[in-house]
Amino acid sequence: MDYFFIIDFLQSLVDGLLFGTTYALIGIGFTLIFGVMRKLNLAYGAAALAGTYIGVAASLAFDAPPPLVFLLSALGSGVIGILVYYCCFRFTPTHYPMASLLASVGMLLFIDEVVIHASHGMPFPYPSVFRDATIELGDVWIRGDLLFVFGICVVAMAVLFWLLYRTPLGLATRAVSQQPRAAALCGIDPTRVNLLTFGIAGILGGIAGAMTAAAVGVISPIIAMGLTVKGLIAVVIGGLGSIPGAIIGGLLVGAAENVFLLLRGVTERDIYVMLLLFLFLTLRPGGLFGSSAGRD
Amino acid sequence: MKLKSLLAAGLLGVSTLALATAAAAQDKTIRIVGFGASSGVVGIFGQNSSAAMQAAFEKINEAGGVTLADGSQAKIVTEYYDDRCNAEEGISVLRRIASTDALVAIGPTCSNVAEPLFGILQAKVDDGGDTGLQFPVFTDVAIKGGLAGISEWVFRNTPSEATMYDSLFAWIRQTHPELKTIYGGVEEDFAHSRFTWYEVMKKAAEANGFEVVGEAQWLLSDTNFSNQARGMRRAEPNVVAISAHPFTTCGMLREMARQKIEPEVLVGLTSSSSLETISGCAAEAQGLTIPTSFAPVNQEAIEAAEAVVAKGGQMDLHSASAWENAFILRDVINAAGIEGTAESLEEDRRKIRDALAQLTEAPGLLGQNKRMPDGEAVKPYVFVHAKDKGWEVLHEPSS
Numbered sequence: 255m256d257y258f259f260i261i262d263f264l265q266s267l268v269d270g271l272l273f274g275t276t277y278a279l280i281g282i283g284f285t286l287i288f289g290v291m292r293k294l295n296l297a298y299g300a301a302a303l304a305g306t307y308i309g310v311a312a313s314l315a316f317d318a319p320p321p322l323v324f325l326l327s328a329l330g331s332g333v334i335g336i337l338v339y340y341c342c343f344r345f346t347p348t349h350y351p352m353a354s355l356l357a358s359v360g361m362l363l364f365i366d367e368v369v370i371h372a373s374h375g376m377p378f379p380y381p382s383v384f385r386d387a388t389i390e391l392g393d394v395w396i397r398g399d400l401l402f403v404f405g406i407c408v409v410a411m412a413v414l415f416w417l418l419y420r421t422p423l424g425l426a427t428r429a430v431s432q433q434p435r436a437a438a439l440c441g442i443d444p445t446r447v448n449l450l451t452f453g454i455a456g457i458l459g460g461i462a463g464a465m466t467a468a469a470v471g472v473i474s475p476i477i478a479m480g481l482t483v484k485g486l487i488a489v490v491i492g493g494l495g496s497i498p499g500a501i502i503g504g505l506l507v508g509a510a511e512n513v514f515l516l517l518r519g520v521t522e523r524d525i526y527v528m529l530l531l532f533l534f535l536t537l538r539p540g541g542l543f544g545s546s547a548g549r550d
Numbered sequence: 551m552k553l554k555s556l557l558a559a560g561l562l563g564v565s566t567l568a569l570a571t572a573a574a575a576q577d578k579t580i581r582i583v584g585f586g587a588s589s590g591v592v593g594i595f596g597q598n599s600s601a602a603m604q605a606a607f608e609k610i611n612e613a614g615g616v617t618l619a620d621g622s623q624a625k626i627v628t629e630y631y632d633d634r635c636n637a638e639e640g641i642s643v644l645r646r647i648a649s650t651d652a653l654v655a656i657g658p659t660c661s662n663v664a665e666p667l668f669g670i671l672q673a674k675v676d677d678g679g680d681t682g683l684q685f686p687v688f689t690d691v692a693i694k695g696g697l698a699g700i701s702e703w704v705f706r707n708t709p710s711e712a713t714m715y716d717s718l719f720a721w722i723r724q725t726h727p728e729l730k731t732i733y734g735g736v737e738e739d740f741a742h743s744r745f746t747w748y749e750v751m752k753k754a755a756e757a758n759g760f761e762v763v764g765e766a767q768w769l770l771s772d773t774n775f776s777n778q779a780r781g782m783r784r785a786e787p788n789v790v791a792i793s794a795h796p797f798t799t800c801g802m803l804r805e806m807a808r809q810k811i812e813p814e815v816l817v818g819l820t821s822s823s824s825l826e827t828i829s830g831c832a833a834e835a836q837g838l839t840i841p842t843s844f845a846p847v848n849q850e851a852i853e854a855a856e857a858v859v860a861k862g863g864q865m866d867l868h869s870a871s872a873w874e875n876a877f878i879l880r881d882v883i884n885a886a887g888i889e890g891t892a893e894s895l896e897e898d899r900r901k902i903r904d905a906l907a908q909l910t911e912a913p914g915l916l917g918q919n920k921r922m923p924d925g926e927a928v929k930p931y932v933f934v935h936a937k938d939k940g941w942e943v944l945h946e947p948s949s
Contacts, residue, residue, distance in 0.1 A: 258784070262777070262780065265776070265777075265780065266777055269774065269776050269777070273773075273774055367589065370589060370590060370591060370593055371589065371593075374593065374594045374597060375590065375591045375592060375593045375594050376594055376796075376825070376826045376829055376830070377796050377797040377800055377826055377829065377830035377831075378829060378830065379800075379829070379830060379831060385804075385808065386808065388808070395809075397776070397808065466773055469773065469774070470773045470774075470800075470801045470804070471800070471801070471804045471831065472797060472800045472801060472804070472830045472831060474591065474797040474830075475591055476591050476770060476771040476797055477771060477773060479771065480771045480773065512774070512777065515777050516777055519767065520738055520767040520768055520769055520772075520778075521738055521767065524769075
C-alpha cells in the first residue's frame, strides 16, 4: 500500500463524510415525514431542488448575498413542501398508502419538469462561501466550502433536535408520530402537525439542496434525482423513522461512494452503494437504528 | 337579356374558378417536422433547434416558399416533437411523424436516440426484404460520428468531430511545440461525451504527438469531482481535455481551480461551446478552447443568429445545423420536382432522399459544406475560446 493510496483514501473519506451531511439532511427530511405520517414523500428531493432555484432566482434578480440566497432556498423549499403536502397527502385516502406514494411520484416528475422548463435545463452559478479556503493537514486537504456545508448541516440538525425535543411543537410531532389517535384525543391537531412537519422537512431539504449547489458552485435540474436516491439510501441504512439513523446513514453513503469511487472507479461506484442498500434491506431491513416499536 | 345573363354567369363562374385555383395554390403547404429533446435536462438543444427551424422556414416562406413540380409555390409548415432524449420515445415519435403527411424530418438531438432510431429505417433503399421505415431523416444535432451509415434514409449535417479535433490538436502542437502531455476528463455515461474522448479527442491528441498521462471519469449527475481532480493534479499535464456537457464541465473546472490545476491549454467538448457553459461558470471556463462549426463570423451568420434569438433560441453549432438543414431542404424541394399531394407522398419522400443522396455540396453559414457519399457532412469550422463571458473566435483554420 503506497503513500499516495493512503492519502487518497483519507481524502476520499474526509470529502465523503463532509459531503454526506447533505445526504443526511435529505434523509432526515424523509424520515421526519415517514415518522409522523408513515408515508414516503418521493417528491422531497425535487421540492428541495425547486426551493434552491428560488434562491438562484433571487441571486440573479437582485444580486442577493449568499446568506440571503441560502435562506430563500430553504424557505422556498419549505413552502413547496407544504404545497406537496396539500397536493399529495392531505386529501388522499389514508387507508390506501399507494395513493399518496404515487401522487408524490407524479409530483416529483411535475416539479422536475417545471424546474427544467423554467430554467431551460441550463446550469446556473450558485454562490459558494469559502470556495478558495483550504485547510491543509499534511497532504490531506479539507475544503473550506465543504467544511461550511458540514457546519450548516450540523447547525440545521441541532436546531431540528431542539425543535423536536425542547418545544411544544416537537412534543406534538413526537406524539402524533407515536400515537396519532391518542395525540388527537389529547387535543393535538394531526393535520397541523403534518403540515408543519412538511414545512420543516422542506426547509431541511432546501438547506441540503443549497449546500449541494454551493459545494459544486453550479445548480442544474440533474441533481434532483441524485438527492432523492441518496436520501432514500441513507434512511434505509440508518433506519426509516430514525433521525440519528438518517444522520449516520447519510454520512455512510457519502463516505462509501467516495471510497468506492477511489477503489473501483466511477462506473462501479454506484453498484457498490446499491449493494449496500440491498444488503441492509435483506439482512437488516430496520436499518442501523430502526425502531421495532409499533403504533396504533 | 338572356345572353347578358349567360355571359354574367359565365364570367362569375370563371372568376370563381380562377379565385379558387389561386386560393388552392396559395394554400399549398409542405410539412417538414423537427424532433428531438425539447424537455428534460438536455431540452435546451431541442428548443434551440426548434427556434432555428422556425426562423429559417419563416424566412423561406417570406421569400415565397418552395416551388413544386407544377410550378406552383408552397409554404413550409413545421412543428417540433419532443423525444426527451429517450430512445423509445424517439422511435415512437418518428413512427408518428412518418404516419402523417410530413415529407422529411429534422432531428434527433441525442446520439443515444439516433443510433437505435436509425436502425428502424430501411438500411438499403429498394431492398424488398427490408421492411424498415422508408422516411428521410436529416439530422441536425446528434453528433456521434458515423451514424448515417446505419441507413440510406439518414443524412446528417453535423460537423465531423474527428476532423475538427485532429485539426485543433495539430494547431496546438504547432503553436505550442513545448507541450507534451494531455489528461482527459470524460462524462462516462453520456454517449456523445464518451465517444468523443475515447474515439476522437484521445486519438487526435496521440496522433499529434501528445502523451496521454491519465484519464478521469465521472457521471452526468455527479456533484463531487475532488477525487478526479486529484489524479489530474498529480499528473501535471500540459493540456487538459474535458469531454463533458456544461453542468459537469463547470463542476470539474471549479474543482480544478480549487486544486490549482492550471494547464497551459484547456480543450472542451463541441457541445460546451454554448451559452450554458458561460452562464454556469464563465470565470472558470476562461480560455476553454473548442472547435465549432458555428460562430457569428460573417453577415449571414450574424443575421441567422439574430433571427434565432428573436424566436427565443440561441444559435450554436447544433441549432446552426437545423437552420442550414431548412435551407438545404428548400433547395432540394425546388430541384426534386415534389408534387406535394397526398397521393404523391411516398414518391415525394423518395425524391427527397435521392436528392439529398446526390448532393456533393450544400451551403452553410460558415461556407460550403461537403456532402459525403455515406450521408455525413464535412463542415467548415473555427476554434473558439471562452473570454469575458462570451465565446470569441481564436483561430480560423481555413484562413
